[in-house]
Amino acid sequence: MLEIRNLTKIYDDGTVALKNVSFTVEQGEFLIIIGLSGSGKSTLLRCINRLIDPTEGQIIWDGVDITAAESAELRTVRRQIGMIFQHFNLVKRSSVMTNVLAGRLGYADPWQSLWHRFSPQDRELAIKALGRVGISDQANKRADELSGGQQQRVGIARALMQEPRMILADEPVASLDPVLAHTILGDLDQLNKEGMTILCSLHYLDLVQRYASRVIGLKDGEIVYRGSRADIRAMTDEQFKQVYGAEAIRVAAGLEGSLG
Amino acid sequence: MANNTNSKAAKPEKRSLVSPVVAAVASLILPGLGQMLARRFRRGLIVFASVASITGLIWWLFVDLSRSAQGIGLMLTKSLRRAPGFVILVLVGLVVLWLLNVWDAYRETQTRHRADPTVFILIGIVFFVLGWQISQIDPVTAVVELPDAWPPLSKVLWPWEAAFERDTDVLAASADILTPCDDEPPPEAPEKVEGEPYMVASPTCGDLTELDENNQPVLGTTLHLSASGFAPNTETFIFWIDPIGQEFRIRQEGAYISVMTEADGTFEYDVTMPYRLTPPSAEGRQIHEIEARQITEVGGLKPSEPLRLTMARMVETIFLGMMATIFGIILAIPVSFLAARNMMSGSFLSIALYYLSRTVLNIIRSIEPLIWALIAVVWVGLGPFAGIIALTIHSVASLGKLYSEAIESIDPGPIEAIQATGATRLQTIVYAVIPQMIPPFVSFSIYRWDINVRMSTVIGLVGGGGIGFLLVQYIKLLDYRAAGIAVWFIAITVAILDNVSSEIRQRFI
Structure with a gap:
């Protein structure tokens, strides 16, 4: 459903974030991208929904090249792709409900929505989305009153409001403790089992091994590793070293040891 | 390394170009020259500039004091007669400074010595003495004439007999x-x-x-x-x-x-x-x-005429400040988006617009509201409208800057998140930018209202309406009781407003 062809991103200051990256994502996959900070994971995810414009290459969504899509076309593509973030990116002073409803903006009437007017169906959908991530009782609180885990669930609910066909998750658990990390990824896993395609960047190897159906490893903007579910479970230290570099090996080994 | 005098490591080893005696003599001829020759260029420059300007100022003051008498001798004696304390003090100061500068040059040639600020302290003292004379400070008059200040002052402090x-x-x-x-x-x-x-x-x-x-x-x-x-x-x-x-x-x-x-x-x-x-x-x-x-x-x-007029003008003043703030806010919002870097980083045109609006805001802001009021009075005539124009212009500039800084400091995360949902640019602003801006926005706006009411009490001094207009009239008519009523009303209003605005601001943050 998504195909990335020879994607290259060079920032204005000359930083090369992505170098000739190509891969495809099939319907129903839980594709995890691993790599160090600065390896280009975030840039890659943001190129897919065009929050960042790639320098070269193509993004093909459902067989349509959206690399140069503009305005209405771009918004139509974006609303099919939900996104959740490391720092949740909620509007802290707004209510949970408003944050979730904001996920519907791509469908809502552009002028009506400016006055926070949403259709009753949209509101119903928002309550359902909150129920799905188990925080429907928090709907009227301010977003910053919630704990980190709850905030990320609001983020997921907001993404669900888009009724997306794919969810991009940019380090969704990096600011959460390990227990919460498991529950959040559990939520994503549940969605995946219900048929949602998920593209997620992660740091922790144990989580990768547990949830990924396929893995891509990025290093300095290049794909240095591709592996199936079986491959990642059998991932060797050498392969890991390729992705994470020499210093990271021990952390990774430690994590591997903690695998349940 | 030792030869490279420009590098940081070599700095303490900077050697003097001349011997101590030569440096001292050089500074005796031209203050600061010795220090420069000792490779303390900046120190020498400061000493030279100070001694030169002090000498120039003394000359100017002597010419002034002696009423342009011909000849140095005559000038000196005449100045001495008119301000003996000042003349002696400043001449002794100059001589001591000159000698200290020589000694300083001598010392600066030595590589190892402690930092010695004496010469700068003396320069400061001499400037203080000069400033005292130039600004015509006269504590004796202030003390002797103090009883004369009491009758008007007492009326201003307690004007209420004239209030009813x-x-x-x-x-x-x-x-x-x-x-x-x-x-x-x-x-x-x-x-x-x-x-x-x-x-x-x-x-x-x-x-x-x-x-x-x-x-x-x-x-x-x-x-x-x-x-x-x-x-x-x-x-x-x-x-x-x-x-x-x-x-x-x-x-x-x-x-x-x-x-x-x-x-x-x-x-x-x-x-x-x-x-x-x-x-x-x-x-x-x-x-x-x-x-x-x-x-x-x-x-x-019943309330006297000054009291009634004061109350009427005070109401006018508060509304003058309020209207100026409202107009300021309305105009500052669009301007602030133009002056916010993160909103304008799109194209070359928008960046040019960003720099343009920044520059214009800075220029407008650097001109005081009182001066804007003078211009506005010429434009629309005397009265509160001129004051509103003046305060509005200044408010737009300062609020525009404060708002744009608030916009620049917002968290980009929510913007990204809202964009990712397929929202339009306008929706993104409404859902991600505005909610983040409300606290600083409210805080700055109320603060500005506070400032504007305070400013509007004085904008009347130049004809911009409000209570200042009345106050200046009462003072010119020597009606100190009425002036006192106006002063009291200003003080009370500003104090109340201060508390209210800080209270509101605290609630919003």
């Missing part, structure tokens, strides 16, 4: 007086009406007091007044009204005349006809009038 007044009721009766007496019959006594005050003068003609060639008064005719029908046991004032209707209270031996009425409301009194300067054209018969007047206060206390 009562209505007055006037009982008056008058009689016509002819001057000079002639063949025609003199004016007749007025008709007596029962229940109203009544006064007769006798005679009903006579001569006014005049001045002889030595300016000595030649007393005029004495009139006997007998009156009835006045309020009993009440002070009564005697007025003289000349043929063109000008009236004044009659004085005798320097004091105003006032008569106490008897228990039956009557009085008898002798008055000498007063001095009136009559124009040469006023020859011949003139009918003057003498009037007895009782003024009694009736009814309850």
Whole structure:
């Protein structure tokens, strides 16, 4: 459903974030991208929904090249792709409900929505989305009153409001403790089992091994590793070293040891 | 490494180019030169610039003090006579500074020595003495004349006696007086009406007091007044009204005349006809009038005119500040988006627009509201509208800057998240930018309202309406009680507003 062809991103200051990256994502996959900070994971995810414009290459969504899509076309593509973030990116002073409803903006009437007017169906959908991530009782609180885990669930609910066909998750658990990390990824896993395609960047190897159906490893903007579910479970230290570099090996080994 | 004097590591080893004695002599000839030769270039430059400007200022002050006397000697003696303390102090200071500069140059040639700020301290002291003279500081006058400040000050500090007044009721009766007496019959006594005050003068003609060639008064005719029908046991004032209707209270031996009425409301009194300067054209018969007047206060206390005017102007002032703030906010919002880097980083055009709006805002902001008010007064004339224009212009500039900084410091995360949902640009602003801006926005706006009301109290000084306009008028009329009422109202209003605004701001953050 998504195909990335020879994607290259060079920032204005000359930083090369992505170098000739190509891969495809099939319907129903839980594709995890691993790599160090600065390896280009975030840039890659943001190129897919065009929050960042790639320098070269193509993004093909459902067989349509959206690399140069503009305005209405771009918004139509974006609303099919939900996104959740490391720092949740909620509007802290707004209510949970408003944050979730904001996920519907791509469908809502552009002028009506400016006055926070949403259709009753949209509101119903928002309550359902909150129920799905188990925080429907928090709907009227301010977003910053919630704990980190709850905030990320609001983020997921907001993404669900888009009724997306794919969810991009940019380090969704990096600011959460390990227990919460498991529950959040559990939520994503549940969605995946219900048929949602998920593209997620992660740091922790144990989580990768547990949830990924396929893995891509990025290093300095290049794909240095591709592996199936079986491959990642059998991932060797050498392969890991390729992705994470020499210093990271021990952390990774430690994590591997903690695998349940 | 040792040869590379520019590198940081080599800095402490910077050697003097000349020996201590040469440096000292150089500084004796030209202050600071020795230090420069000792490779303390900046120190030398500061010393030179200071000594040069001090010498120049002393020269200028001496020329001023000696009223441009010719010749240095004459100038010195004349200045010395007019301001001996200053002249001696400043000359000694200059000489000591010059010598200290020589010693400083000598010391600076040595590579290892402690940092010595003496020469800079002395420069500071000499500038202080010069500043004292130039700004005409005069504590002696301030102390000696202090008692003169007390009467107006006490009125300003406690003006409330003038804040309330009562209505007055006037009982008056008058009689016509002819001057000079002639063949025609003199004016007749007025008709007596029962229940109203009544006064007769006798005679009903006579001569006014005049001045002889030595300016000595030649007393005029004495009139006997007998009156009835006045309020009993009440002070009564005697007025003289000349043929063109000008009236004044009659004085005798320097004091105003006032008569106490008897228990039956009557009085008898002798008055000498007063001095009136009559124009040469006023020859011949003139009918003057003498009037007895009782003024009694009736009814309850009511606000005096200054109090009523002050309250009206204060309301005007508060609204002036409010309107200026509202206009300022409305105009500053679009401007602030233009002046926010993160909103304008799209294309070359938008970046150019960003720099343009930043520059314009900075220029406008650097001009004080009082100056804008002067311009606005020329534009729309005196009054509060001019003040509103002035404050609005300044508010747009300062709010525009504060808002744009608030926009620049917002979290980009939510913007990204809302964009990712397929929202339009406008939706993104409404859902991700505005909610984040509300706290700083409210805080800055209220703060600005606070400033604007405070500014509007003085914007009237230059004709921009509001209470300042009234205050400056009262001060010019030497009506210190009325001015005091205005000052009190300003202080109370600003204090209340200060508290209210800080309270609101705290709630919003």
